Amino acid sequence: MCKVCGCNQAEVAIDSIEQHVHHHTDMQAAPNANDSAARLIEIEQSILSKNDEFAEQNRNYLSHKGIFSLNLISSPGSGKTTLLTEIIKRLQEQHHIYVIEGDQQTALDAARIRETGVKATQINTGKGCHLDAHMVGHAFEHLGMHKGAFLFIENVGNLICPAGFDLGEAHKVVILSVTEGEDKPLKYPEIFHAADVMIINKIDLLPYLNFNLQQCCEYAKQINPEIEIIELSATSGENIDQLCHWLVAEKNAFSIAVLSE
């Protein structure tokens, strides 16, 4: 059960293979009608602490292999998959890159990523509204990742629930496209608080919209003064090189940090 919206995530499949539910059973204990509020809070805490244990395992695995991972979170349609294919085109000659795709249904996005030549695995969450650390840990088994790689995790399109679930990633990246309105950092503060970076996508559309870019950045900084902001267009390519420089610099810093541990 999702701690945020109460949905049930019992139908997870990775690359169309139905997953076992051994760890899931107690992660998704459903409350019956008599459960008190205290019991609900207890279940939420249990789900989150289970998730944190799996996230810690993932983080250990990734740092042991020197794999730099990002968890991309946004509403449906803000351009995550388009942006990923553009990043991959620019970085794949110099770097090993892997992608985990999260959607409720279909393997369409994993197929889009594979067209670039990069290895991708698709997690289908069924009714679930976010990825959790347990699913992601099993997705690692499908990828056979090289040391020192990039791992991009495209979360299920949702600005709310993914904010609460650590996957073991190095950074959460929130993507907001200019068609969504500049007020979203104030309306969905949890994710803007949890993210280290905000990407404002589709800036090629600014001339046609009333989106107030400066206001959006101020709202985001109000929620999270440390947040890094990159404005770009995945389709025109504007500022994608700037994002790629940031990615490589962060990956290098990550490698140095894990080597010295």
Ligand SMILES: Nc1nc2c(ncn2[C@@H]2O[C@H](COP(=O)(O)OP(=O)(O)O)[C@@H](O)[C@H]2O)c(=O)[nH]1
């Ligand atoms: N104009 C414009 N359209 C974009 C941009 N990035 C993505 N799109 C379009 O937005 C739609 C959703 O993109 P997609 O990558 O599937 O979004 P996702 O659901 O976040 O993975 C597609 O039609 C893309 O072509 C952009 O920078 N500018």
Ligand SMILES: [Mg+2]
């Ligand atoms: Mg997508």
Ligand SMILES: [Zn+2]
């Ligand atoms: Zn939810």
Ligand SMILES: [Zn+2]
């Ligand atoms: Zn398991």
